[in-house]
Amino acid sequence: MVSRPEGAPGAGHLAAEEVPVPEPGPGRLLVRNRIMSVTAAMRTMMTESDLPMPAFVPGRALWGPAVGEVVRASGGGFAPGDLVVHPYGWREYAVVEEERAHHADPAVLPDPAAYLSQGATAWGALTRTAPVRPGDTVFVTGAAGGVGAMAGQIARRLGARRVIGSTGSPHKAERLRTELGYDDIVVRGAGPALEQLRRAAPEGVDVLLDTVGGEQLAAALAVAATGARCALVGALTAQLGGAPAAVRVDPALMVARRITLAGFSRQDHPDLPGEWAAEFGRGLRDGSLVFPHVRLRGIAQAPRALFELTEGRHIGSVLVEV
Ligand SMILES: NC(=O)c1ccc[n+]([C@@H]2O[C@H](COP(=O)([O-])OP(=O)(O)OC[C@H]3O[C@@H](n4cnc5c(N)ncnc54)[C@H](OP(=O)(O)O)[C@@H]3O)[C@@H](O)[C@H]2O)c1
Known part of the structure; x- marks a missing residue:
């Protein structure tokens, strides 16, 4: 440098x-x-x-x-x-x-x-910090990134019923839907994230893997279902967009809906790379992961x-x- x-x-x-x-x-x-x-x-x-x-x-x-x-x-x-x-x-x-x-x-x-x-990060967040259960609705922000492009597939592998992502353009949204198993996409700049997410997840979000922060994180918390688990993995809106990633958290809502919000760091899980490599290898060989x-x-x-x-x-x- x-x-x-x-x-x-x-x-x-x-x-x-x-x-x-x-x-x-x-x-x-x-x-x-x-x-x-x-x-x-x-x-x-x-x-x-x-x-x-x-x-x-x-x-x-x-x-x-x-x-x-x-x-x-x-x-x-x-x-x-x-x-x-x-x-x-x-x-x-x-x-x-x-x-x-x-x-x-x-x-x-x-x-x-x-x-x-970057699958080990997605795997760790969705098995350790915000575990996906069969039938869940999962929202992955930054779905086109290295973490997000694996996270949608992993959520489905873990039994999610509905997988929603977010990205920056309609073209990428289409590819995420057709190639990477996302059911619906929140598009940055195509109207308020909250309105888009409400339409995409009418029954609420059970699991959030957030790599973006800001407006998208606030929207996810607003539509979180009772018992929702949220893994905070990154802050792309600040890292790449130059906008603040911080959001206001309403403790009354968190308590009423028993929402869990936790940061995730891959470094805390030395067992993850080996575990993920074995899982990824199986999925690549049988064609269930790309x-x-x-x-x-x-x-x-x-x-x-x-x-x-x-x-x-x-x-x-x-x-x-x-
Ligand atoms: N906690 C951990 O252990 C851990 C481990 C690895 C990575 N991370 C973090 O996870 C996040 C994602 O990592 P990654 O490697 O998947 O990222 P990446 O592949 O480098 O993500 C790049 C993507 O960010 C999106 N982006 C660009 N500008 C944006 C903006 N203003 N707002 C939102 N998204 C924007 C772009 O897609 P679109 O424009 O289409 O959205 C781009 O494809 C990062 O914050 C990274 O630091 C954390």
């Missing part, structure tokens, strides 16, 4: 630099990256924010989830040629602490790119990938082949 953006990030804030390939010390691997993901969180991490994630540092490489091939290892259960998942994307060669590398097992997920899905994503080729495309993602150009995860 060349410098921290004040407003929207642009081409000048990121640059590709050539430096010598680093030497791995003891307990570290040298990994040739193959594919990495870009996410909305990275846009947030380019600035100092209130979100609980460290900011990127001007003058240093960005980082984020990647899959690569081990080139050099000093034992520790890794050997040259192994595919590993690790947190040092945004570079062709990475030095990775052995404890931060995990084998990408082709017997579990045949396409290593699938290890970069991995919506786009791939751009070449590390030079990584900044473009990030800017396109923040503009909402894609559906699902945005990956860059390094």
Whole structure:
């Protein structure tokens, strides 16, 4: 990162630099990256924010989830040629602490790119924090994002009867309905979210997975059914839209309807990635789950990938082949 953006990030804030390939010390691997993901969180991490994630540092490489091939290892259960998942994307060669590398097992997920899905977050939120029960109506905000494009499928897998999403355009809404199992969509900018959600969920919302906040979160709370469970996962309206994500909560309504509202962080659940990989592998093999994503080729495309993602150009995860 060349410098921290004040407003929207642009081409000048990121640059590709050539430096010598680093030497791995003891307990570290040298990994040739193959594919990495870009996410909305990275846009947030380019600035100092209130979100609980460290900011990127001007003058240093960005980082984020990647899959690569081990080139050099000093034992520790890794050997040259192994595919590993690790947190040092945004570079062709990475030095990775052995404890931060995990084998990408082709017997579990045949396409290593699938290890970069955001499904573990959606799976965790909908099984741990806001568990879906058979027959539920589920509302997923940010349904076209990496988390949301998996969350609709997962809600259905867990027995939801009706799955509603939100997105930023009628075109994406159509794709979410026809390709990703959403029954109805709240479209940002197409009228008040509350009116749209009332129409889409006339019997109320039993489970909310919220990645957006703001108007959409307020609408979900207003139509929450008795016993509703709400998992707060992100705040895209502040992260990408520059508008406040905060909402007013009416305690009388929360008590009367016994609504549970809880933040979710994937970091609190170290068991999730393995559990999700096994579930995702089963679903991909029998065709009951798909991995919506786009791939751009070449590390030079990584900044473009990030800017396109923040503009909402894609559906699902945005990956860059390094
Ligand atoms: N708690 C955790 O453990 C955890 C883990 C992973 C991610 N997260 C968070 O979850 C959220 C979603 O992550 P993600 O990786 O799925 O995101 P993503 O794929 O990067 O989401 C990008 C999507 O955001 C939507 N968007 C753009 N501007 C928006 C705006 N002003 N308001 C609402 N949506 C807007 C765009 O779709 P549309 O324009 O079509 O809506 C775009 O497709 C983020 O807040 C991320 O930080 C949390």
